[in-house]
Amino acid sequence: MLPNFDRTEMPRALQNMRDRGQSAASATLPRRSFLKLAGAGGLALGTFPHLATAQAKDATASGLKPTQQPSAFVQIAPNGEVTVTINRLEFGQGVQTGLPMILAEELDADWSLVRSRNGSGDAAYLDPLFGIHLTGGSNSIKNSYTQYRELGARARAMLLAAAAARWNVDVATLRTQAGIVLGPDGRKAGYGELAEAAMALPVPEKVVLKNPKDFRIIGQPTTRLDARAKSSGRQDFGIDTRLPDQLTAVVAHPPVFGAKLASVDDSAARAIKGVKAVLRIPVDRGGEGVAVVADGYWPAKQGRDALKLQWSTASVEKVDSERLLAQYRELAGQPGPRAFDADMAPLASAPRQLLAEFVFPYLAHAPMEPLNCTVQLFDARAELWVGTQSPGLDAAAAAGVLGLKPEHVTMHVQMAGGGFGRRMVGTSDYVVEACAVAKAARSAGLNAPVRTLWSREDDIKGGYYRPMHLHRARIGFDERGNVLAWDHVIVGQSILTGTVFESFQVKNGIDATATEGMREPYGVPMRLTVHHPKVNVPVLWWRSVGSTHTAFVMETLLDEIARTTKQDPVAYRMRLFGDKHPRHKAALQLAVDQSGYGKKQLPTGRTWGVAVHESFSSVVAYVVEASLRDGQPVLNRVTAGVHCNLAVNPRSVEAQVQGAALMGLSMCLPGAAITLKDGIVEQSNFGDFVVPRITDMPQFAVHIVPSAEPPTGMGEPGLPPLAPAFANAIAQLTGKPLRELPFKIA
Amino acid sequence: MSKLHVNGREHTLDADPATPILWALRDTLGMTGTKFGCGAALCGACTVHLDGQAIRSCVTPISAAEGKKIGTIEATTDGSDRVGTAVYAAWVKHDVAQCGYCQSGQIMSATAFLKSLPKGKKPTAAEIDAAMAGNICRCGTYARIRAAVADAVKTLA
Numbered sequence: 028m029l030p031n032f033d034r035t036e037m038p039r040a041l042q043n044m045r046d047r048g049q050s051a052a053s054a055t056l057p058r059r060s061f062l063k064l065a066g067a068g069g070l071a072l073g074t075f076p077h078l079a080t081a082q083a084k085d086a087t088a089s090g091l092k093p094t095q096q097p098s099a100f101v102q103i104a105p106n107g108e109v110t111v112t113i114n115r116l117e118f119g120q121g122v123q124t125g126l127p128m129i130l131a132e133e134l135d136a137d138w139s140l141v142r143s144r145n146g147s148g149d150a151a152y153l154d155p156l157f158g159i160h161l162t163g164g165s166n167s168i169k170n171s172y173t174q175y176r177e178l179g180a181r182a183r184a185m186l187l188a189a190a191a192a193r194w195n196v197d198v199a200t201l202r203t204q205a206g207i208v209l210g211p212d213g214r215k216a217g218y219g220e221l222a223e224a225a226m227a228l229p230v231p232e233k234v235v236l237k238n239p240k241d242f243r244i245i246g247q248p249t250t251r252l253d254a255r256a257k258s259s260g261r262q263d264f265g266i267d268t269r270l271p272d273q274l275t276a277v278v279a280h281p282p283v284f285g286a287k288l289a290s291v292d293d294s295a296a297r298a299i300k301g302v303k304a305v306l307r308i309p310v311d312r313g314g315e316g317v318a319v320v321a322d323g324y325w326p327a328k329q330g331r332d333a334l335k336l337q338w339s340t341a342s343v344e345k346v347d348s349e350r351l352l353a354q355y356r357e358l359a360g361q362p363g364p365r366a367f368d369a370d371m372a373p374l375a376s377a378p379r380q381l382l383a384e385f386v387f388p389y390l391a392h393a394p395m396e397p398l399n400c401t402v403q404l405f406d407a408r409a410e411l412w413v414g415t416q417s418p419g420l421d422a423a424a425a426a427g428v429l430g431l432k433p434e435h436v437t438m439h440v441q442m443a444g445g446g447f448g449r450r451m452v453g454t455s456d457y458v459v460e461a462c463a464v465a466k467a468a469r470s471a472g473l474n475a476p477v478r479t480l481w482s483r484e485d486d487i488k489g490g491y492y493r494p495m496h497l498h499r500a501r502i503g504f505d506e507r508g509n510v511l512a513w514d515h516v517i518v519g520q521s522i523l524t525g526t527v528f529e530s531f532q533v534k535n536g537i538d539a540t541a542t543e544g545m546r547e548p549y550g551v552p553m554r555l556t557v558h559h560p561k562v563n564v565p566v567l568w569w570r571s572v573g574s575t576h577t578a579f580v581m582e583t584l585l586d587e588i589a590r591t592t593k594q595d596p597v598a599y600r601m602r603l604f605g606d607k608h609p610r611h612k613a614a615l616q617l618a619v620d621q622s623g624y625g626k627k628q629l630p631t632g633r634t635w636g637v638a639v640h641e642s643f644s645s646v647v648a649y650v651v652e653a654s655l656r657d658g659q660p661v662l663n664r665v666t667a668g669v670h671c672n673l674a675v676n677p678r679s680v681e682a683q684v685q686g687a688a689l690m691g692l693s694m695c696l697p698g699a700a701i702t703l704k705d706g707i708v709e710q711s712n713f714g715d716f717v718v719p720r721i722t723d724m725p726q727f728a729v730h731i732v733p734s735a736e737p738p739t740g741m742g743e744p745g746l747p748p749l750a751p752a753f754a755n756a757i758a759q760l761t762g763k764p765l766r767e768l769p770f771k772i773a
Numbered sequence: 774m775s776k777l778h779v780n781g782r783e784h785t786l787d788a789d790p791a792t793p794i795l796w797a798l799r800d801t802l803g804m805t806g807t808k809f810g811c812g813a814a815l816c817g818a819c820t821v822h823l824d825g826q827a828i829r830s831c832v833t834p835i836s837a838a839e840g841k842k843i844g845t846i847e848a849t850t851d852g853s854d855r856v857g858t859a860v861y862a863a864w865v866k867h868d869v870a871q872c873g874y875c876q877s878g879q880i881m882s883a884t885a886f887l888k889s890l891p892k893g894k895k896p897t898a899a900e901i902d903a904a905m906a907g908n909i910c911r912c913g914t915y916a917r918i919r920a921a922v923a924d925a926v927k928t929l930a
Contacts, residue, residue: 118872119871119872119873119912120871121871250865250866250868251868251870253870253873254864254865254868254869254870255865256873257870257873257876258850258861258864258865258869258870258873258876258880259806259846259847259850259851259861260805260806260807260845260846260847260850260877261806261847262873263805264808264874266805266808266809267805269803269805275800300789322800323796323800323801324796324799324800324809325789325792325793325796325800326789328812393911394872394874394911395808395810395816395818395872395874395875395909395910395911395912396808396810396872396874397809397810442873443872444808444872444873444874444875445871445872445874445911445912446872447911480809482812483810483811483812483813483815483816484812678868682868682871682912682914682917683871685913685914685916685917686871686912686913686914687913688913689912689913689915690911690913712811712812712813712815713811713813713815713816713909714813714815718909718911719913719915720906720908720909720915721902721905721906721908721910721915721918721919722902722903722906723915724913724915724916724919727916
């Protein structure tokens with residue numbers, strides 16, 4: 028849900044945030060007193076304190092950063108239970124299990140005794156590479172793999188040292204086995220017995236990590252640590268936050284983004300039992316809204332529905348999707364900045380020509396847990412409970428609204444019911460709104476925590492969409508399918524302009540998230556012109572970001588060239604990959620082999636479709652079988668070939684690929700589009716913004732290319748190749764390419 | 774005053790009779806296992822049992838539960854319900870959940886479906902799909918939901 032950005036180019040805004048993160052942590056959580064804090068939390072004996080006294084003294088001398096201190100990440104109870112703290116938001120992707128697996132591997136823990144808990148705003152839980160509190164870009168396992176291995180190895184070394192001291196033997200004579208230290212002559216001690224002594228020992232800086240061939244936890248298909256809680260209603264999410272005297276707010280948002288109130292009649296709303304206050308508040312994009320605060324969601328929603336509001340929309344742009352598409356078509360013919368260039372002279376004389384236009388709509392994320400944020404205000408500080416991917420950004424934004432310093436805003440990151448990008452917003456829109464509500468409520472004399480909760484309609488209508496895009500391509504190629512020149516134009520809003528990422532991700536007027544996934548890995552001679560119109564519709568990354576549209580364009584066009592020149596689409600791609608892209612080849616070959624492509628006879632009416640795409644450093648290839656039922660495309664079977672280097676938890680990789688693919692399928696279904704008329708979003712709920720149901724789920728097999736290389740991301744890469752593979756199969760069947768999402772069969 | 778009979782206990786509520794069961798459970802009784810997803814009976818996240826039938830609690834007022842028994846995820850998976858226990862075990866075994874938010878509703882739909890089957894009846898794949906089609910999972914856990922329901926059928930056979 029983040030672009031693949033280069034951390035060496037991190038701009039001042041992010042550097043500042045890093046600094047704030049550091050200072051916030053030291054201000055809110057003095058490192059030396061953590062032992063007491065931990066004790067107060069009931070974690071007295073047998074735990075690694077945040078920094079044991081001995082370590083605190085020479086913490087600087089040891090050269091270890093907070094992100095490298097095992098005391099912040101692993102606690103061992105006297106009964107041997109190991110609790111691993113995760114530095115990320117868990118919102119379905121499985122890091123809450125994957126990260127503990129990595130640490131437990133090097134700790135040599137007994138997996139059945141491993142638990143997990145959420146980190147805090149402490150500096151220990153910053154992304155070790157980016158230096159901010161962040162979950163996104165399929166980076167969690169990728170960026171924390173070595174970090175968590177080293178943490179586990181350090182803790183293990185400390186336990187071994189404690190055992191050596193207890194038995195007065197050379198540490199070299201000791202070994203570990205699933206949570207037990209084994210000594211010479213059969214002596215043994217559980218980690219739980221040794222933890223208290225171990226925590227007083229110095230933290231080793233250098234540790235030797237295991238050879239991946241000796242892994243016994245990493246690489247094993249492992250059930251999620253939260254599987255039981257999530258199968259019994261016992262898992263709490265942000266929406267389940269319940270503080271004493273807590274109130275709930277529902278906000279009437281402007282029907283057109285950024286509109287202001289002309290008049291408010293709240294008499295009927297105030298008359299509803301349970302309604303405590305009706306508050307006029309500033310909302311996103313300079314607009315205004317009205318919050319109804321009540322002692323529960325139902326009276327708050329009833330109150331909001333009873334408001335009589337008139338809006339002033341004269342000064343805001345009222346977007347109309349059809350008109351916007353016409354404008355995009357016009358813009359596509361204009362000169363503009365180029366992401367890359369090539370000689371277009373061969374176009375005119377190329378033996379074969381292909382002209383294509385693609386249209387992609389706005390898309391809502393629609394995570395199942397509606398957006399919410401609970402805010403409690405005190406005299407000079409605030410506490411927030413929220414499922415967010417970017418607690419640092421949000422805390423800074425909250426502080427701005429509340430007139431506090433960022434270090435006086437405490438973020439309690441909650442398990443989130445999905446996100447797909449919606450929980451990391453440059454403007455922190457729903458967090459800022461919740462703070463504005465809490466502030467107004469406090470001013471109105473309501474001294475209680477307030478949970479601001481969005482309805483599904485608020486979510487679908489309330490903005491932050493994958494931007495609408497138009498692509499236009501003119502390709503010249505020869506009879507062998509060699510591309511001689513490819514002139515390409517992309518029109519769509521920039522996601523990153525106006526965010527902290529703009530200064531290093533938007534260059535020469537081109538947003539890197541709009542072009543990622545173009546040209547490569549095929550190395551075609553492409554000239555790419557990009558237009559980023561300004562439109563009054565808030566836009567955001569959506570699982571796999573730019574690849575949601577670029578993969579579709581590239582993979583369907585390449586397939587069309589193969590079909591036009593009578594080449595097998597797999598053989599054609601393999602030839603283009605050459606020797607330069609072994610991971611693409613391996614992923615595609617695996618999917619081909621496992622699917623029976625080219626060997627198996629398909630039932631009448633079914634065809635094969637193929638696509639392969641790299642995003643977030645992982646490659647996913649799909650070989651699909653599809654057909655038409657009553658003239659509508661049906662995806663029957665999917666075989667995935669995945670190259671994510673080492674799969675830490677293959678069971679989780681399978682889940683992520685299936686889930687991402689389903690979201691890719693969601694782009695194809697009739698009704699999977701957000702459209703606007705007169706500035707108002709036309710869809711409102713799952714009845715008119717269609718998402719896949721179980722009846723849309725194809726037969727699905729996931730195969731992973733074996734590898735011992737450090738893992739790459741898997742939260743997003745399963746999405747991009749699904750829609751083009753499906754489209755390629757249908758095009759094969761109908762003889763007509765599909766160039767619009769959702770699919771339109773003429 | 775309204776009376777609500779939930780998981781074998783009777784509660785007296787000072788709430789508008791039009792209040793959906795969902796909000797009486799979540800905001801008044803503090804039972805948060807039942808989830809809010811759409812408020813319009815479109816996604817199934819709020820599924821509970823009313824006299825054994827799967828219903829969408831986000832659109833069913835507490836007045837409709839007068840004299841009836843409500844069953845929620847908390848009781849369905851606490852070991853006291855034979856079918857619910859089998860469904861819970863299958864959900865864990867197949868590692869169904871990703872974000873997990875919709876799974877209370879999925880499990881309640883699956884449990885009601887399995888209870889509705891005539892003794893000895895083994896549902897087809899299409900029947901399982903039809904029974905679960907009212908529950909949306911945005912994470913896309915459907916393949917594992919299918920496997921888990923089929924597995925629970927076996928356990929209960």
